[in-house]
Amino acid sequence: MSRDGTSASRNAPLVGTLLVLGYCVINSTKSVFEGSLVQHLSPEFIAFNSFVLAQGFYFMICRDKAALLATVRRCLPDVIALNVATMVSWVAVxxxxxxxxxxxxxxxxxxxxxxxTIALGFKLRPGVRALRLEVVAALGMLAAMSFLVAAAWNGSSAIGDLPKDDLAAGLIYCVLTSFALSAITYFTRRLGDQGMSVQQMMASRFGVLILVTLGLLIGRDSFDAYTPRNIGAILLISIVGVIVSLYLLQAGMVRTEPITVSMLFGTNLIITYVVQFLDPRLHQSTTTFVGVLVLSAAMCLGAWARWRDGRDNPPAGVPDKVPAEVPAEAEGTTQNVGNRT
Known part of the structure; x- marks a missing residue:
């Protein structure tokens, strides 16, 4: 191997780490930006316009349209399931x-x-067992989540006092998003097992989201004006928040060990908390910060447990490197919980 090739190989983990960290920074910043934006634009207006652009982009860069159509037909039930899960995750959040x-x-x-994910695994992927430490990590994350919900109930979050009806609605949206993210993990994996590439998934992933949000716009009459400010916000979310961030994530995953990716995902919450200082409507809460730290630590524990199990019990006949076209999602139960998309 040439010196340049050796240098590139040695730098791959560092480059991969920076790419994934770039995704985490964008994703966290986007969450805060969206949180501010939905105060004066309807969620369906934001989602519809952003994903019309993103879907058009992913469809255009998929070169073999005939192969895409054939694969979608062959895997239609799982493609529809992935579409529905994607729609629920984005709209509900x-x-x-x-x-x-x-x-x-x-x-x-x-x-x-x-x-x-652990509960769904008994039905959807019965051959994949949850590790003991992963269960411990999941319980730790549930405890941290319960602590944060209690803080919101008592008015100790950055929003302050919330009407109980609003709190209940917010929890329902979060639960729907959680189920959708778990479903995305499994159906992405199933499509990958059937030979569908990541490029083909992205080119056929947002159709249901676009149709449902269009229906919400018409049914609720929640169209907003296409002012320069609104157009700029939509372009920013679509281009940077979806297209660029997902490219950084995919490029980073193929250069980085899964344990590193998982731990970097744990920074999402911390970065989000820090970026919230830029939103003047929020008053930062120490209680939220404590909950975020505990949850991030539990996430890293689960990721480490899966990595240790893979190191000590490598599956026979599986290559060390995962091909780039195989989705690097859905390994383990806590590995990729930070990725909404």
Whole structure:
């Protein structure tokens, strides 16, 4: 191997770490930006316009349209399931941001995902067992989530006192998002097992989201004006928050060990909490910060447990490197809970 090739190989983990960290920074900043935006724009207006652009982009860059159509037909039930789960995760989380501060909403969502994933695993992937430490991590995340919900109930979050009806609605949105994220994990994996590439998934993933949000816009008459400010916000979310961030994540995953990716995902909540200082409507809460730290630590514990099990018990006949076209999602129960998309 040439010196340049050796240098590139040695730098790959560092480059991968920086790419994934870039995704985490964008994703966390986007959450705070969306939390501010949904105070004067309807969630469905934001989602519809942002994902029309993103879906058009992913469809255009998928070169083999005939292969895409054939794969979608062959895997149609799972493609529809992934579409529905994607729609619920994005729409529900935007509605959650109308009630909770972003750090609180994301913490509640991430606190539920591992437990839901473990429960769904008994039905959807019975051959994949949850490790003991993963169960401990999931319980720790549930405890941190419960602590944060109690803080919101007592008015100790950054939002302050919330009407109990709003609190209940916010929790429902978070629970829906958590179930949708768990479903995304499994259906992404199932489509990958059937030979569908990540590029094909992205080119066919947002159709249901676009149709449902269009229906909400018409049914609720919640169209907003296409002012320069609103257009700029939508372009920012679509281009930077979806297209660029997902590219950084995918490029980072193929260069980085899964344990590193998982721990970097744990920074999402901390970064979100820090970025919230830029939102003048929020008054930062020490209680939220404590809950975020505990939840992030539990997330890292679960990721470490899965990595240790993989190191001590490597599966026979599986190559060390995962091909780039195989989705690097859905390994373990706590590994990728930080990725809403």
């Amino acid at each position: 935007l509605y959650a941001f109308t009630v909770f501060e972003p750090a609180m909403a994301n913490s509640v969502i991430l606190g539920l995902v591992p437990s839901i």
